[in-house]
Amino acid sequence: MVALLWKGMSEQHTPFITLGNHLKYVREQSHQSLSEVSGAVEIDERSLERIEAGKERPAEDILLLLISHFGVQDREAVQLWELADYDSDVPQQIKIDNDSQLIGKPTVMVLAMDMRTMYSDGLEVITNNAGLTLNFTQMITPTQANSVAKVGMSYAQAEEVLRTLQQALLQARYQGGPKALPPSTERD
Numbered sequence: 001m002v003a004l005l006w007k008g009m010s011e012q013h014t015p016f017i018t019l020g021n022h023l024k025y026v027r028e029q030s031h032q033s034l035s036e037v038s039g040a041v042e043i044d045e046r047s048l049e050r051i052e053a054g055k056e057r058p059a060e061d062i063l064l065l066l067i068s069h070f071g072v073q074d075r076e077a078v079q080l081w082e083l084a085d086y087d088s089d090v091p092q093q094i095k096i097d098n099d100s101q102l103i104g105k106p107t108v109m110v111l112a113m114d115m116r117t118m119y120s121d122g123l124e125v126i127t128n129n130a131g132l133t134l135n136f137t138q139m140i141t142p143t144q145a146n147s148v149a150k151v152g153m154s155y156a157q158a159e160e161v162l163r164t165l166q167q168a169l170l171q172a173r174y175q176g177g178p179k180a181l182p183p184s185t186e187r188d
Helices: 002-012 017-029 034-040 046-054 060-070 076-084 153-175
Strands: 093-098 108-109 122-129 133-143 146-155
Touching: 017 046, 017 060, 017 076, 017 153, 034 046, 034 060, 034 146, 060 076, 146 153
Parallel strands: none
Antiparallel strands: 093 108, 122 133, 133 146
């Protein structure tokens, strides 16, 4: 009887324990620290700890950023949203396309709604057969960097980005003013 009463009290204090455990699992599977994830979605590390412990429900926009940051897809994204038990319906950013013919299963699209400018003081370039990933970082201590943004692209797009950066630097140095990327010439 005492054990049942204690369990009930524990659930009252941590109503989002399943959501928190799931988010912690996803973070650990992606081999990211609390510091890296909290920095990427711009929340306090203690808040993320409380969310993962089930003591705090993330705001809707924070959960969307976490889903996007971790690349959570398909039913798992919807499940996370439902575990949060918001009063609102599943948002358009988490969209399941039941008519998808790509792999024969539903497709989930998570679109980040946050368009803040992230400033970095470091860059790591990771290459593979498909292209490259730019991992922009900020130093949080003299020996520890925090990832603030990752951008993947094909080698052809990377060459175009390089040309555009060179032109923008020249223009800024001699004429001033911004330079945008030219529209992509690749067709779907």
